[in-house]
Structure formats: C-alpha cells, structure tokens
Amino acid sequence: MRIEHLVWLRNDLRILDNPALHLASIEARALKEKVGVIVTVTPTQWSEHNESDAKIGLRAGLTKTLVKSLATLGIPSHIIHVDTFKQLPDAMTEFCLEHDTKHLWFNHDLPIHEQQRDQAVCQKLQKHQITTHIQPSDRIVPQAVFSQQGTPFKVFTPFFKRWLTLLAQQDIAPLPAPEPQGTPLPESALDYTWAKTFRDDLWPADQDIAKQRLWLFCHHKERHYSEHRDYPMQPATSTLSPYLALGALGPRQCLEAIMYTCNQEDRDWRDSVWLKELAWRDFYRQLMEHFPHLCMNQPFKADTNLLRWRNNPDEFLAWCEGRTGFPIVDAAMRQLKQTGWMHNRLRMVTASFFTKLLFADWRKGEAYFMSQLIDGEFAANNGGWQWSASTGCDAAPYFRVFNPTRQSETYDKNGEFIKRFVPELAHLDAKSIHNPSSEQRIQCDYPEPIIDYKPARQAAIAAFDELKGL
Numbered sequence: 001m002r003i004e005h006l007v008w009l010r011n012d013l014r015i016l017d018n019p020a021l022h023l024a025s026i027e028a029r030a031l032k033e034k035v036g037v038i039v040t041v042t043p044t045q046w047s048e049h050n051e052s053d054a055k056i057g058l059r060a061g062l063t064k065t066l067v068k069s070l071a072t073l074g075i076p077s078h079i080i081h082v083d084t085f086k087q088l089p090d091a092m093t094e095f096c097l098e099h100d101t102k103h104l105w106f107n108h109d110l111p112i113h114e115q116q117r118d119q120a121v122c123q124k125l126q127k128h129q130i131t132t133h134i135q136p137s138d139r140i141v142p143q144a145v146f147s148q149q150g151t152p153f154k155v156f157t158p159f160f161k162r163w164l165t166l167l168a169q170q171d172i173a174p175l176p177a178p179e180p181q182g183t184p185l186p187e188s189a190l191d192y193t194w195a196k197t198f199r200d201d202l203w204p205a206d207q208d209i210a211k212q213r214l215w216l217f218c219h220h221k222e223r224h225y226s227e228h229r230d231y232p233m234q235p236a237t238s239t240l241s242p243y244l245a246l247g248a249l250g251p252r253q254c255l256e257a258i259m260y261t262c263n264q265e266d267r268d269w270r271d272s273v274w275l276k277e278l279a280w281r282d283f284y285r286q287l288m289e290h291f292p293h294l295c296m297n298q299p300f301k302a303d304t305n306l307l308r309w310r311n312n313p314d315e316f317l318a319w320c321e322g323r324t325g326f327p328i329v330d331a332a333m334r335q336l337k338q339t340g341w342m343h344n345r346l347r348m349v350t351a352s353f354f355t356k357l358l359f360a361d362w363r364k365g366e367a368y369f370m371s372q373l374i375d376g377e378f379a380a381n382n383g384g385w386q387w388s389a390s391t392g393c394d395a396a397p398y399f400r401v402f403n404p405t406r407q408s409e410t411y412d413k414n415g416e417f418i419k420r421f422v423p424e425l426a427h428l429d430a431k432s433i434h435n436p437s438s439e440q441r442i443q444c445d446y447p448e449p450i451i452d453y454k455p456a457r458q459a460a461i462a463a464f465d466e467l468k469g470l
Helices: 019-031 043-048 054-074 083-096 112-126 154-170 207-219 222-228 241-245 252-265 274-290 290-297 302-306 314-319 325-340 344-357 363-370 378-389 404-411 416-421 438-444 452-466
Strands: 005-009 033-039 077-081 103-107 131-135
Touching: 005 019, 005 083, 019 103, 019 131, 033 054, 054 077, 054 083, 054 207, 054 241, 077 083, 083 325, 103 378, 103 438, 112 131, 112 290, 131 314, 131 325, 154 274, 154 290, 207 222, 207 241, 207 252, 207 274, 222 252, 252 274, 274 290, 274 378, 290 378, 302 452, 314 344, 314 363, 325 363, 325 404, 325 416, 344 363, 344 378, 344 404, 363 378
Parallel strands: 005 033, 005 103, 033 077, 103 131
Antiparallel strands: none
C-alpha cells in the first residue's frame, strides 16, 4: 500500500490539534494522495532515559486507541520496533521505500538525544529524495519567547508576561482532526507486546476520556484551583499530566477549555492559575531548547557543580521506599510507587527533603522520579528538581528548605493523606501523626527519622554559603 505522506507520532498521540497530522492531511488531500501514521517503539532507549513502566504502559494503551480512531478515518497505522534511536534511520528509510513514501511529517522534539535522532533520520531520508516536514514543538506558544534583547528568559515572571503578549497575537484555536480519506479500515493486527502495566483505573488509555476530564476540570474545579491545589487529599488538581506528557491532550486544547470556561463565568482567562502552570511547562521546555547542557546531567548554575553531595546509599533507599521516618515524605513516596504519580506540592516536599536535608545529588532524585512517573516529562522533571535543589534557572533560594513536618501540618492537617499511604500510622491522632513519638513509632513499627531536621538544614545552607567564596 502506498503512503505518500507518513506522519511520525512520538509524544503527540492524538488526532485533534496535531500540527504534523493536520498539515500532512491537507497536503495529501490537495494532491489526492494518502496519509499514514507510524509509531516507533525503542524500549532500550526508553530504559536508558529512565522512562517508567507506567508511562510505557499508558503509551501502548493510547497508541492502541489512537490506531482505532485513525482507522475510522481511513488512515492506516504502523509500528516500528527497534531497540535504540540509532537504529531508526535505517528502519524508517526501509519502511518509506517499501511504501513509496515521499514526505515524512513530525512535530519537533526538544531533548538533545531526540533532536539527534530526528536529524539522523532526516539526513538518511533526504539521500533517497524523501522530504521531511518538521512542525513546532508541543507548546501553547510554539515560537521562542525572547526578551527585548533577543535572549531567552531565565526568570519565569518576565517570561510569563511576554508569553501572554505573544499568546494574544496568535491563532490559539486547536487544529481540527483530519478529514476521512476513504472508508474505515479493519482493525490492524499490530504488535503491543512491548506494553507494561499501569494504573488504567486511574488513567484510562483513551483520548476521549482525557478530553472529558479536561472539560469537567475546567467547569468544576479550575475556578478554585489556586485555593485547593496544595492539599493532597482534595481532588483539586486536574491529574491530566499523564495525557499531556504523551500528547493524548495538546496544551492548546487546555487553553481552549480555560478560555471558554472563564468567558462563561465572566472572568479574565489570563488570570487563571492553572494557565500559569501550563506556562511553566512552556518555560521549562524553552529552557531545554536554548540551554542544551540541561540535557547532559548539568546544572543550570555551573558553580553548583562544586557542591559535595553526601549521597548516602542507605538514606537513598529509605527515601525511595518511603521509610524516612517523616510521615508526609513517606506517604508521598509510597503514592509514587503505588500509582506512578505524585501530588505537585509533595513533589516539592520530597525533592527538597532529598536535596537539602539528605543533601543528595539532585540528579539521582530526578532519575528515580522519571523511572516511576507515569507523567514523566524530561523538561518539567528536570526543571522541578533543579528548582528544589537551587541549582536551576529561577530556582528556589538556596536557603529555602521545606520543613516536612510543618508542610504536613499545613497541607494534611488531619493526616488523611498520611493515613491513606502509611496505614501503620492510621490510628494516631491528628497531632501526633505528623511526627510520632519514639514510643508510638515502636508500637506502629514505624522508623525513627533518618536525619535531624535542624542540623541537616544548617549543613545544607552552609554548603551553599561556601560556594560564594569559591
């Protein structure tokens, strides 16, 4: 079967608001040619990039439902299965030659290995006169957001102001789905043996369900998001991040839902706190593009390479397993282990605990999170960890160290979240559950704290202070 226009989907597993798929379909229709879709599976590469089993499982599920949706439009789908990115140029070329493909369409990817992969594929295809069409990356504002000096922003607040200005100047309507190109196709017998298990009870692998959740969130929760988002037991956040990470939802679809809801309620959509969270996503993705050393295990602030991290293996294992002796930290880490997801306030608490109190290298924590998160996005995860470690762009001041007990008392006042994920403490009262006594810990078979907060905090601040003189 000839496929003159091949659309290569990666972390953009959707039909709506997909630039590569949209434009390929328009051009193919104008030329009376055919569009096809290809998904590439690279398990060894994903492992090297610490992609979690949960994310791979959701990717497989979303691919399967996407293939069915495309089939109803008469668009065929294919899967190429190789181990690493290095094998893709040959594999993609072989496929294109076999199907008489003349054009390859895909959306720009940001991390450096992915850019190198795409460049190698393009160079190989061009030797066979196959044209490649690269569309902007998956951001609400796709173009670079620069200062008046023509440089990328390193602080979020001025970035956000400029971002809003550019947003007002562009067509922000999501792109439509492609029109049918013939009669529906029979279900494809594709290979999904690479799939892994994930919590499909929490995140069904269905683009339509993701879209429904988006609109329900905007109609019922977005208005009060800023008031309730920090409390992990309140269902106040969107929990759409897994769908955004794999592109089952596009960020402009989120913008459309925000704008519609705010207009219905006579509110200025620019004031939406959830919109600002989506702008943070754009900010971190732009940093990744303009400062490629962030993809190379390097801190944004070069001087922090001189920090002498402690890196105690026993403490690292205790943190991973949720047995640090700090109930809110342990509850959060167990939530991550059990669900593949963690509430955002708790991501900050656990990352601050890791980098400032255990004084462990942020890169180890960043990699562990990626290995567990169903919504792991490299740019956002890296940005969040470097923010917590005070090594990154627009990071938390180095002397800001979260007190886990105080965070627990503030955001889980009655200990409901702790009781859910650290059930051995469930019978404790609302006061003592945040920091049980030694006697209570023995009774509950719960460990003593692995560090003493005050001296650990002081040591971390002193280590950063030392950098000033180096």
